[in-house]
Amino acid sequence: MTTLFINRNFPDKKALVTTSGDITYSTLLKNVERYARLLTSKDTSKVAIFSENRPEWIYTFYAALQNKAIPVPIDFMAAAEDVAYILDDCHPEWLFISAAMMDHLPEIELKSKHKPRVMVFEEIAPDDSVKETEWLGPEDNGATAVIIYTSGTTGSPKGVMLSFTNLLENISAVINSKIFIPERQVMIFLPLHHVFPLVGSMMTPLYVGASIAMAPSMQSADLLKTFGDNEVGVFLGVPRLYELMYRGIKAKIDKSPVAKTLLWFVLKTRWRSLGRKIFNKVHQSFGGHLQYMIAGGAALNREVGTFFYGIGFDIMEGFGMTEAAPMITFPRPGKIKIGSTGQALPGLTIEIREGEIVAKGPGIMKGYYNRPEETAETVKNGWLYTGDLGYLDKDGYLFITGRKKEIIVLPNGKNINPVELESKLENFSPAIKEAGVTLYKEMLHAVIFPDASFLTENNIEDQQAWFRDQVITPFNAGVTSYKRIMQFTLIKSELPRTRLSKLQ
Structure with a gap:
């Protein structure tokens, strides 16, 4: 049975809310079909996307899937050398870019041996005659759905091949936990070339039929305006961002002895409902509807987690990596332990071997693109060796204690x-x-x-x-x-x- 990847139950509902206009689910499906018609060549096996977050990014992604091609997202802030490396490594037939990225194209072409056909979003002609795509989903869930490049230990990025099954395992897990529901709006803020926002901010909401508010940039002013103009209930961010939010809010609280005392009392007693009432202004600064703050990409500061949880937000720190599409563990609503990254994804088994976290299950990647030796070093007999150190408590909650591998994780979640x-x-x-x-x-x-x-x-x-x-x-x-x-x-x-x- 084919899995429905874009919800068709709400054709007139807003799928994407942007500063340049709203896009209904019906219009989204028509645009996917319009972009898919650009990729009808049987020779198209991969489509690279080099652009900032925008609706056209989403159209291209699903259009590639419709044509049984593999989308290859590229960091829009990457240097020309890094973009050229990816193009030379996986040889996409197409490179979809925005006009804003055109200035980088000459240097990319100079450094890259592979020359894909370039398509600029702004130059794609509109076509009002196009009907909604009839594509529902893949015929084979075991096929590679996307290749996402991540830093490795060998000195160059590796393309992680994720299957439709890998992605669906993650999507199903968060839907079953009732975090993502049609009535709850989600924000796209983090760049979609990362698997964390790709699955959490884009694929899951569109799968379940929720509305997505797209922040026009990663500037703090745009973030706050997007919160203020919408009814965002789920937000995905990196720990560094939550820490900056915390510092700004805490600085204001500390200026008032009364507010400072009340915060101490709320956190001491763990009286979350009272915390939400007392610090209602904080909730209103996020639009008044935000319930779930999901953190990923790096370790969340315990003090930051305790604060937001204490004043009524469900701040949820998961653990994962690109190779797990991305979740290995995540907290369930009502079962949050600050300091822990939650329990294993359904269907996933976790073990601690010589202190290292290893995981096995249907969410684990197919392998690294054209890197069988590196794949064999990371996945052994189906077990993904994460390179992270940790322990499981008696209830199966995972606690991260350090890193075994050499990769540096910056506070913003970037891997170096x-x-x-x-x-x-x-x-x-x-x-x-x-x-x-x-x-x-x-x-x-x-x-x-x-x-x-x-x-x-x-x-x-x-x-x-x-x-x-x-x-x-x-x-x-x-x-x-x-x-x-x-x-x-x-x-x-x-x-x-x-x-x-x-x-x-």
Whole structure:
């Protein structure tokens, strides 16, 4: 039986609410058909999408699925080098982009060997004669639905192949928990090239028949306006965002001794209903309808979670990764333990092996695109080795205690491969003999061992200023924004390494 991927029960209901106009489910289905007609070639196997969040992004995604092609979302803030790498790795026949991305195209084409056909959203002609798509869903749920690139431990991103079954396992889990229902509006805020918002903010609401409010950008003013202009009941964000919200709200509360005392009392007694009444203004600042704050991508600060939960929000921190599409555990409404990422997804089995969290079930990826060896290292006998450390309590709630693998997770949820940046730094300037990259005070920090002979030959006396102006600044200009080095330290001896030459 074919699964219905876009709900057809509410044709006149708003599917997408945007600053440029509302789009009903009927209009959405017509636009999917219109875009699908652009991809009728039998040779189309993959469609890359390089754009900021917008309705056309969604049309393209489902149009690709309709034509049995695999959408390949690309970070719209990625550097040309990173975009070119993805194009060369998976060879999409099409590249759909927005006009805003056109400025990056010449450099991408210069760095990429593969030359897909480019389609600009703004240049696609309207066609009012198109009827609603008749596509309901895939014929084979085991087929690859999407390829999402994520940082790996080998120095370059890997394409995670997720099947329709992988996605449906996640969609069904949150629908069955009654978080996503037709009457509850959801916001798209995070970039859709991440699997977390792709499944949670886009696919699940459209599957169940909910309305989606699309924030026009990731600016705080646009976020607050989107809350104010709509009735958002479910919001997906990264822990860093929730922490910024918390700091702003808490600073205002701390200015009033009475409010500060009331907050202490509410959190101490865990009287959530009272907290919601006392701090109703906080709820109104989010539009007055927000119930579920879903956090993913990195660890949620316990203090932040305790605060929002205490004043009446259901803040829900899940655990997962792209390779699990994305959830491994998530909290159920009414069964939230602050500090825990919840219990296993239905149908998923979790074990702790030598401290590492491993998971097995129908939500686990098919594998890495064209990377059988890396796939075998990550998925063993069906078990996904997450690289994260943790434990399960007696009720099956998962608690994360640390990370086994080297990937750096920034506070905004972005994954950074330090080996990749270290290699690029060392090749960027002859003044660098060795480089190590780490996370320090929530910022990327480079530890650099300079080449003394180069500095002497070039009469460089103020080394700190020279490295800042001649190395770090131009290096940062050429990498994706979240990969930029924000601090650096010059050292006088070689970096410590293991016997296998890995940085300690």
